[in-house]
Amino acid sequence: MMLLIPGPVQTDPRVKAAMAQDIAPWDNDTRPRYAAMRERVRAIAGGLAGTHVCLPLQGCGHFIVEAALRSFVPPGGKVLIPSNGNYGVRMTRLAREAGRLPVVIEIPEGQIVTAEAVAKALAADTAIGVVSVVHSETATALINPIEAIAAAVRAAGRRLIVDAVSGFGAIPFDLAAHPETDAIVFSSNKCLEAMPGIGFAVARIDRLEACAGNAGSWSFDLSDIYRHALTHGWGSIRFTPAIQALAAFEVALDIFEHEGGQPARLARYTENARVLWDGLVGLGLTPWLPRDRQGPIIVNMLQPRDPAWELQRFVDLLKRRGFLISNFSTTAVPTFRVAAIGRVFPEDMVRAVVAIGETLAEMGVRKREAA
Secondary structure, eight states: OEEOSSSSOOOOHHHHHTTSSOOOTTSTTTHHHHHHHHHHHHHHTTOOTTTEEEEEEESOHHHHHHHHHHHHSOTTOEEEEEEOSHHHHHHHHHHHHTTOEEEEEEOOTTSOOOHHHHHHHHHHOTTEEEEEEESEETTTTEEOOHHHHHHHHHHTTOEEEEEOTTTTTTSOOOGGGOTTEEEEEEESSGGGOOOSSEEEEEEEHHHHHHTTTOSSOSTTOHHHHHHHHHHHOTTOOSSOOOHHHHHHHHHHHHHHHHHTHHHHHHHHHHHHHHHHHHHHHHTTOEESSOGGGOOSSEEEEEOOOOTTOOHHHHHHHHHHTTEEOOSSOOSSSOEEEEEOOSSOOHHHHHHHHHHHHHHHHHHTOOOOSOO
């Protein structure tokens, strides 16, 4: 079975195999490996030794996003959230339930966040101290222009949190070039092609020191993770970690580096998405986004209006052909999405398109366009 969902993703057999062992997290043989992983992740983010540190946290991407909001936005503080998809909506809820005050820029799905909109909102409300933005909006496949947004935040003298959960490792962002950025946050699977179970923040040391006591949660306090490392060493893990997932992550990093790192991974995913987009349009389906806004993480298609169409049946029949996609829509207009990320290649996308065509034919879906 090939997973074509945007996380957890298809993984290399070597990554899976690394999970099949019992490991003591605090053993002296484990500590140097764990410390080295932190350095490798910081390097992928473009972080600088002495300026940035890598802070792992047990859990999913939402956990590390919440930890960043709690850590870098003070209780009752305002955070600007440009929202153009489901993950912007989720970020808003995380901020509100953490006792922060989200100021939301509502942007229609399918439209990018603009630096001008961010700059205008910051100028209108000087009480906003932090901007938190989704870099790759997994619900719609849009990539928001983070460089321009970061420049607007820097010009306004504010701080930035980058939610890179679905794009880190493929979509570039260089922390060294962005002193306004408190942290970039992401997870162990998706574009790094490891197992789920660990969130990561690569954060500025000075900001971690300044935000001590903000979190209101011991579990979600990034400054406490930093203090633990200073006290017990960078190979020490605060609380019991998903240690088998860390072992798999170590192997995934080896594969990532051998492939050629971020540029190579972006090139492969971009070609995957191109093959998918062209192939699905060739089957008569209607893309959710025009080609010039299509990102490399997922390809979204509008669900056909044919009476024979039914999403769950489509997913089940496609699964029989060896491909598993998401069985729910994440956009206001009904869509289905096929991931271009994970340990998959353009030839796999060709086979997936053939299988999708066969599935539509088996269902009797003839009217495939959305209009």
